[in-house]
Amino acid sequence: MINNYLKLQYKLLTRHFKATGLPIVIAPFLLLGTCYLSYYLMLQYPVFGSYTLLLSNFQLLFLLTEKNRNDFLKNTFHKSDFCKIRLLENGILILPSFIILLLLKLWIYAAALIILAIVFAFLIFKAFGQSIPTPFTKKPFEFIIGFRRSYLLILVLYILAAIGFYVLNPNLVLFCVGGIALTCVFYYQVPEPQFYLWNNRHKPAGFLLGKFRRGLLQCFLFTLPLLLLYSFIFSSAWFNALIVLGGIFFLLPFAITLKYVAYPREINFPEGFALLLCFSFYPLILALFPFYYFKALKNLNNYL
Template identity: 75%
Template structure:
């Protein structure tokens, strides 16, 4: 039963990869390249690289603990098979990062990652219900859904930022701010139902501008408290905080633009590649943002 379930998940993963327009072998090569980049980044930034690896795996493991999904598995399989499946899933998720950490000699981080994978196999988290308020308005809805899927990660990032303030480590605080901003970027991964757009009376330009404005304001709601404390505690490093803030003001609109370039389908490899280009050389965003903005406007004309 367990092997059949894992085979089914492998087939579903292959279909998702093919839906992006990439052959499975090419996707495997890209995954290998991503692991190599992670390996190289750990050479350049060993401490923050380890934090990034752990936090990325933390969020992936957290997503696998979603209550409805786990309730389905519990109803379908015996208790023993359920825990086997969860351990296999978590193990497959963390094994690339585990190997990379071991190759760098970070065996304590690798051990902590293994412990996380085992502990999360026995946990189930239910997303916040409607009765529990979020700090966001209904529009755009992406932040409500995204916040409920990543609240534990955000809590960990705030705790790490608090440690950074306590230890007078300004780089750790900025690292947490950047991670929070990147988390907000991934809130725009999935498209909304098309009738949401049919009910909208704005022009494509006005629609995108409203999305930009609300998205930036709600992202700032998460990062401004940390940036304000950063400016008070580390006034000599204020320029670094301004650079990070300026990056957020450009990166979030770019992510929103890519969403509506791909709409009504999900963001696939071409859009992810454009986002990765900006991460590798951020000034490219000044050229890519206007180009993709016009593509998004033309695409929205077919739906608004």
């Protein structure tokens, strides 16, 4: 039974990858390339790289604790098999990061990753339904769904930011603000049903402008309190807060634009690669944003 379940998950992952338009034979090379890039970046920034790796795995492990998914597994498998499946899933998920941490001899972080994988295997969160209130309105929906899927990660980032303020570490605070902003960017992965757009009275430019405005406002609800407190406590480094704020101001609209370039499908490799290029060299966003903006307008003309 467990083998059949793992084969099914493999087929699902294969289909998701093929939906990007890339041949499946490229998948191992992309995985190795991503691991090597993570390893290289951690050599350059060992502390913040370790935080990023742990927090990324934290969020992925959290997503696997979704209640409906785990209820299905419990109803399908015996309790012992259910525990084995959850431990195996989490183990496979953290394996690349664990190997990277071992290669860098970051034993404490590697041990913390194992503990996270074991603990999350036995946790079930009811965070995806209507039981978690949010500070966001129903339109647009991205932040409601995204917040309910990442509230634990945001809480951890706020705790880390509080530690940063307490120990007077401005870099840790800015790291947390950047982590929250990136989390908000990933809220725009899921496309809405087409009838949401059919019922919209705006033209493509007005529609995108409204998305930009609301997305930035909701993102700033998370990040502005930390940035304002940062500017007050680290008054001599207020310009760094301004740079981060400016980065968010361009990054989130760019992610929204990529969503509607790809619409009605999810963001795949071409759009993800453009986003990755901007992460590696941020000023590139000034050149790519207009190009993708007009592509999004052209695509939205088919639905609005």
